[in-house]
Amino acid sequence: MAIQIQELPGSPQEKYSLDSFSATRTFIVPWEQRDAFARYFLGDRLYACESLMPSDEEDESLVPPSSEAPISGPTTRLAYPGKPGVYVSQIAFEPFEPSSLDVSKIARPASTLGEYGSFAKAVVSYRAETTSVDRADSPLVDSGTSLAYKMVACGESIPLSTRGWRWRFDATAPVPDDLQLVKRVPTIEHQLVWSNVVNPPWETISATQGTVNSERFLGYAAGTLLFEGAEANKIFNGEIDAGAVAYTWQIRFLFREKRIEAGGTYGWNDFYRESTGTWERLVDAAGTPLYRSADHAALFVQSQPVSN
Numbered sequence: 001m002a003i004q005i006q007e008l009p010g011s012p013q014e015k016y017s018l019d020s021f022s023a024t025r026t027f028i029v030p031w032e033q034r035d036a037f038a039r040y041f042l043g044d045r046l047y048a049c050e051s052l053m054p055s056d057e058e059d060e061s062l063v064p065p066s067s068e069a070p071i072s073g074p075t076t077r078l079a080y081p082g083k084p085g086v087y088v089s090q091i092a093f094e095p096f097e098p099s100s101l102d103v104s105k106i107a108r109p110a111s112t113l114g115e116y117g118s119f120a121k122a123v124v125s126y127r128a129e130t131t132s133v134d135r136a137d138s139p140l141v142d143s144g145t146s147l148a149y150k151m152v153a154c155g156e157s158i159p160l161s162t163r164g165w166r167w168r169f170d171a172t173a174p175v176p177d178d179l180q181l182v183k184r185v186p187t188i189e190h191q192l193v194w195s196n197v198v199n200p201p202w203e204t205i206s207a208t209q210g211t212v213n214s215e216r217f218l219g220y221a222a223g224t225l226l227f228e229g230a231e232a233n234k235i236f237n238g239e240i241d242a243g244a245v246a247y248t249w250q251i252r253f254l255f256r257e258k259r260i261e262a263g264g265t266y267g268w269n270d271f272y273r274e275s276t277g278t279w280e281r282l283v284d285a286a287g288t289p290l291y292r293s294a295d296h297a298a299l300f301v302q303s304q305p306v307s308n
Helices: 031-045 202-208 295-298
Strands: 013-016 021-030 087-094 119-128 146-152 154-161 181-186 189-197 225-236 247-257 268-274 277-283
Touching: 021 031, 021 087, 031 119, 031 181, 154 277, 189 225, 202 225, 202 295
Parallel strands: none
Antiparallel strands: 013 021, 021 119, 087 119, 146 189, 154 181, 189 247, 225 247, 268 277
């Protein structure tokens, strides 16, 4: 059945500082419906693991006292009314009337909780969560997540034939065949670390590995950034003893830049042609280049949560 919630007098409480905003709201909710209340406010951040999901038989709807129609729980956290970028960060429960404890039902303290015939007091905390990025040309990410950037210098030495080359001020003088002509091409490593991710785009990551950017990305021309892959770490966001522990993901994406400036901008699908002394694109019999192209910005779009 649907449950009743009521915000208590004295709620909300707000705190302003020079660089942030936070608030708390206090409600009462039936003691046995704490999970449903938490799911409604925290959404898919609360139970990120299927094994922690409550039974489907539990009712997740909330009904304010003045309404008769159930309100479906959201899949993402609730925002603070009138404050964009301020979201629920934590919920704390305690008995609203401690004297209502049914002491006769405490049989196994290690495996059962006290039962109260009254209500729980729920203190809902909110905090401002702005999107943090290190580069102005970084891909757009969801509010509440952050994107850190790191660059590592690397390079590749490409031996070139002397064919097609001449001396600038003496074009008639031959260029020796044994002249060691080597072009040093920077292959800069670009790392993007995406944190606080709830639903990583696993399928997109898998499908995009080994592709070059189909359009400008991180400020670099199409075809000059190769996505080599990603590594992911699970970050727990609570105490183990708290029971259902929500977690998010931190994903490190590795891109490698190969940008050759030689009368134009050339990238991973372009190679030096000895007979002409120029850089050109190689394709197979079907006209396909060595590396496929893909939209690398799509790597930073979270997947839709899977409904159970």
